[in-house]
Amino acid sequence: RIMRSFAWSGSPARIVFGAGTLAQVPEELARLGSTRPLLLASDRWADCGVPAAARFGGATMHTPVEVTEQALAVFREHGADSIVAIGGGSTTGLSKALAAHTAAPQIVVPTTYAGSEVTPVLGETRDGVKTTRRLPEVLPGTVVYDVELTRSLPVATTVTSAVNALAHAIEALYSPQASPMTDAMALHVIGTIPRALRDLSTVDSRAELLEAAWLAGNCLASVSTGRHHKLCHELGGRYRLPHSETHTVLLPHSLAAHGSTDTVARAMGVTDAPGALYDLISELGGPTSLRELGMPEPQDEFLHRAWRGQRPG
Ligand code: NAD
Incomplete structure (x- = not known):
């Protein structure tokens, strides 16, 4: 094969992988020194055991900016100091959009195979038009993969x-x-x-x-x-x-x-x-x-x- 030149930057995220690892989220919050996380999760994960200051369950596909504004209001109202996002790419997208506004540390628990949790890509929709940006600062610092959560995926x-x-x-x-x-x-x-x-x-x-x-x-x-x-x-x-x-x-x-x-x-x-x-x-x-x-x-x-x-x- 012909020699090629390349540049490589590894992601600095901490990855926790296993079955039942959702139970480790409180430990991960302690590592971050966070006591008031905003939980981004739909009703399905409402009783996930994560001790949160508040929960927002309104994430939708393609991260509309109006939804981000609503979540941002909840984040501020409850004095949140971090984000825990449990869900698919839509929930992860909202977490990254919130991080872009607040610089809050994120713990993302993905429940689909979208992969957004390890990319610095932020897609957002304004007035029906979707734009995509690469922002290193939205890359979640911690990703907790819990295979048990993916078993309910249809x-x-x-x-x-x-x-x-x-x-x-x-x-x-x-x-x-x-x-x-x-x-x-x-x-x-x-x-x-x-x-x-x-x-x-x-x-x-x-x-x-x-x-x-x-x-x-x-x-x-x-x-x-x-x-x-x-x-x-x-x-x-x-x-x-x-x-x-x-x-x-x-x-x-x-x-x-x-x-x-x-x-x-x-x-x-x-x-x-x-x-x-x-x-x-x-x-x-x-x-x-x-x-x-x-x-x-x-x-x-x-x-x-x-x-x-x-x-x-
Ligand atoms: P999604 O997050 O919208 O989830 C699809 C559906 O599956 C939803 O109804 C959700 O409630 C449900 N669901 C998720 N996990 C479940 C589980 N374990 N059990 C039962 N139901 C479950 O879809 P997606 O495909 O994961 O994500 C799509 C979004 O992610 C799009 O907005 C896309 O642009 C974005 N995305 C971004 C990147 C990136 O790098 N920025 C990469 C991939 C996808």
Whole structure:
């Protein structure tokens, strides 16, 4: 292989991984010297045992600034001194947005495979327009992965969220900023997720998915956004399509649009990576068309251009 040059910055976050690790959040708060955390969590996690000054359960997808304002008011009203966020990428996004305003330390407990907890990427929506920024200061300082919390994730969300993680890894593999570190993480993710998705019955396969999600998030953190993520972002923003579902529909097509996909195929243990990925998604009942996500037929030149070349051969 041809020698390449690269730069690498490792994330300084503290990662705690295991089953039942939610119980360690009070210890982690003590490490931070926090006594009044604001808990960001939906009703599902309301009785999580985290001693919080207040709870805000209103996180929604794509981090609308109005929701951040509401959470910020609760944070200030209760004199909170840190943030504990339990939930998927939407809750993590709100935590990061709050951190951007308050500089409060964050403990994020992810319950999906979005990977946002280990990226400095902050996506926000104002007046229906989503913008994305990279802000090192919003990177959560502590991430507590508790595999037990992911066991309630419905199969449909498990599939789309895991494919979202796979997209981070595949994009890192093809990125101009790829390095031996991102390659190693990406290949692990690509080798693990399709296999683990076929057997969700054990805590071990859930643990494999969650570990892969962590590494995939690190992949996303380490490279700039590529064509697949940009396309998902454009379509998701313009047509309000759900995030991980959009990734799931487009990933086999984005992959097929790459010249050679041999590396991905080898990591997956198949010969035709885009075809195998498409088959896996449809066998697991995942979405395979944008129409089923509520997108109308492409109506403008931008979409025609974006769409051409994205269909598998
Ligand atoms: P989400 O957080 O909206 O969760 C999806 C659904 O699953 C919600 O209804 C949620 O309540 C439910 N859920 C979550 N965990 C559950 C569990 N364990 N059991 C049962 N139900 C559960 O979706 P997501 O795909 O995790 O996150 C999407 C958001 O994250 C988008 O806004 C996206 O832009 C953002 N994101 C950001 C980054 C980044 O680096 N900044 C990376 C990936 C995703």
